[in-house]
Amino acid sequence: MKYTIDRINGNMAVCEDENGDLVKLMASELPSGVKEGDILKQQDGVWYKDETESSERRQAMKEKLNRLIE
Template identity: 65%
Template sequence: MRYIIDRISGEIAVCEDENGDSVKLKASELPQGAKEGDLIFKDSGVWCIDEKGSRERRRVMADKLNRLLE
């Protein structure tokens, strides 16, 4: 399952799963360089960033914002 990092507040990262449910993780568990809006998944017990998915999600969100502002 993939998660979206919704926000990082201190030592807690609030993530949203594919069903829209919120999950809290320790920020220290996140992969190096992870930031709000990144897609992450767990592989062999280690959190990883879905680089391609994160880029695509940001592109889609930017397109939606641009359409709203037109």
């Protein structure tokens, strides 16, 4: 399952899973440098940022915004 970071508040990260459910994670459990909009996955109990999906998601959101303001 993948999770999208919705927001980070202090030591808690609120993430949305693929079903649209919100899940709270301890920010200390996440890789350093993650930010809102990044895609997280877990393997063997360790969270990691999916660089490819995060980048693709950011690009898609950028294109969507550009279409809205054109």
